[in-house]
Amino acid sequence: MADCNDWFRTGLEHIWLPYAQMKTQPGPAPIVSTSGARLEMADGSTLIDGVGSWWTSVHGYNHPTLLKAAHEQLETMPHVMLGGLAHEQAYRLAARLAEIAPGDLYKTFFTESGSVAVEVAMKVAVQYAMNLAGERRTRFVSFKGGYHGDTFATMSVCDPEEGMHSLFSGVVPDQYVVDLPDTDDRTAVIEKLLSSHNDIAAVLVEPLIQGAGGMRMHSPETLKALREACDRHGVLLIFDEIFTGFGRTGAMFAADRAGVIPDIMCLGKALTGGITPLAATIASRKVYEAFHTDSVDHALMHGPTFTGHAIGCAVANAGLDLFETKPRLEQVNTIEAQLTERLMPLSKLPQVADVRVCGAVAAVEFADEFDVSAARSWFIERGTFIRPLGRVVYLTPAYVIEQKDLATLTGAISEFADTVR
CATH class of the missing domain: 3.40.640.10 (Type I PLP-dependent aspartate aminotransferase-like (Major domain))
Incomplete structure (x- = not known):
């Protein structure tokens, strides 16, 4: 595989990315391989994917x-x-x-x-x-x-x-x-x-x-x-x-x-x-x-x-x-229970307007706007890929995600909530 500094820096000059004001938005995280619910970055670090590649990789990457x-x-x-x-x-x-x-x-x-x-x-x-x-x-x-x-x-x-x-x-x-x-x-x-x-x-x-x-x-x-x-x-x-x-x-x-x-x-x-x-x-x-x-x-x-x-x-x-x-629907029910247990308590925080869970979907809606681009970078720095929608931080993980990885994702959201005041 070509060196990341080659394909990433050169290609970034020519690619037009989705949903992005490319003049002001921070650059994307370069990914070189995937497995299960994890993304390996070019620098060797790993991200736990909380979005499931825009909600598609329900069976996990590289099944x-x-x-x-x-x-x-x-x-x-x-x-x-x-x-x-x-x-x-x-x-x-x-x-x-x-x-x-x-x-x-x-x-x-x-x-x-x-x-x-x-x-x-x-x-x-x-x-x-x-x-x-x-x-x-x-x-x-x-x-x-x-x-x-x-x-x-x-x-x-x-x-x-x-x-x-x-x-x-x-x-x-x-x-x-x-x-x-x-x-x-x-x-x-x-x-x-x-x-x-x-x-x-x-x-x-x-x-x-x-x-x-x-x-x-x-x-x-x-x-x-x-x-x-x-x-x-x-x-x-x-x-x-x-x-x-x-x-x-x-x-x-x-x-x-x-x-x-x-x-x-x-x-x-x-x-x-x-x-x-x-x-x-x-x-x-x-x-x-x-x-x-x-x-x-x-x-x-x-x-x-x-x-x-x-x-x-x-x-x-x-x-x-x-x-x-495979027990996919049972896995979704397990995820729903864990999301409910870990995220519903955030609804008591004054900065949180609402917490919603349905199946393998969880959304924490904040009362006020925050810098979405900065939030994405914040989550990446903590080893997670979470992509907020406006005032909403959400999870749509792969159904095969391990409980410890899901706990890391929900923990990151809880930690992020403490930064939004």
Whole structure:
């Protein structure tokens, strides 16, 4: 491997990093290898990863089952296009997702990223109304604090005032972005909204936890009220489970934990355990039947070059094998208990506004703003990689993290809380 001073310093002059003002933000930590829940830095020191590589590496880094699947598929057939051709891994994965998905979600469209999976869901929802009844329902209901991606359509359904996309107000399409009705009058609030507009194609929500918006959590009752209102008004319900899917909330899907079945569900991130890009949009039988007609105009005209990427699908199939053979959900429940025990006491501190835990997710929200970049550096100096979101310091570790490593992460957050006054 090339010397870090070579590739890092030279490359830093030319790479454009995500979510970063590169003129003012401290440089990133150079990583040379990974294993389990640990990151090895170029200087030989080790970081315990509390973020799970943006919530993807649920089985831990370098899991041999996933690596074996990738290597074998790479040697056999890295990829072939799905336009007119077929390969086993994509077809097997689609069938397996249909088996484990809630309700009658059974038809999967593969993409390369979560943002595009949501774009496909939105496109399907709009065309569904056209195919079914010739209606032009072109707008969406989404919720403040929500995040669904950085592509143009998905930016329109994110919180319009949060920092990542606020500059694009007036450029992206207008949607109905409202407060999440997680209150006793939720049914009346949702009913008023849907009954006031006849151009709504779907309601789009991150079920149980709004991830990038600060790990905000809401009740299953809110999702049940959304489901009932959508049914009354002929509006589709889309669950963005790119973050919550595959065990993060303690159930395989947040839909399972909430007991609510959407019309369309978007998956990504943990689908391949952080090994390769892959995402999926899964539609119910009712939705798909509106496209399955004799009219070519009713077809979904969408086709990313690497849709159903063979290596990604092979890794995803191996990941599902791990969920079937390893106690992943039990591990999440153990993590939830430890996070609750170690972090909930912080809610008594005057500088802490709230502490939230659900499955393998914990969030400590502080009452006042702090320097996020400085906080990231502070955590790295203490051997942890924790990446705050605004006033929220959160953990989304690998499900296989050792208890002592998780204790180090929660201890670092407790120590950090003492510095925020």
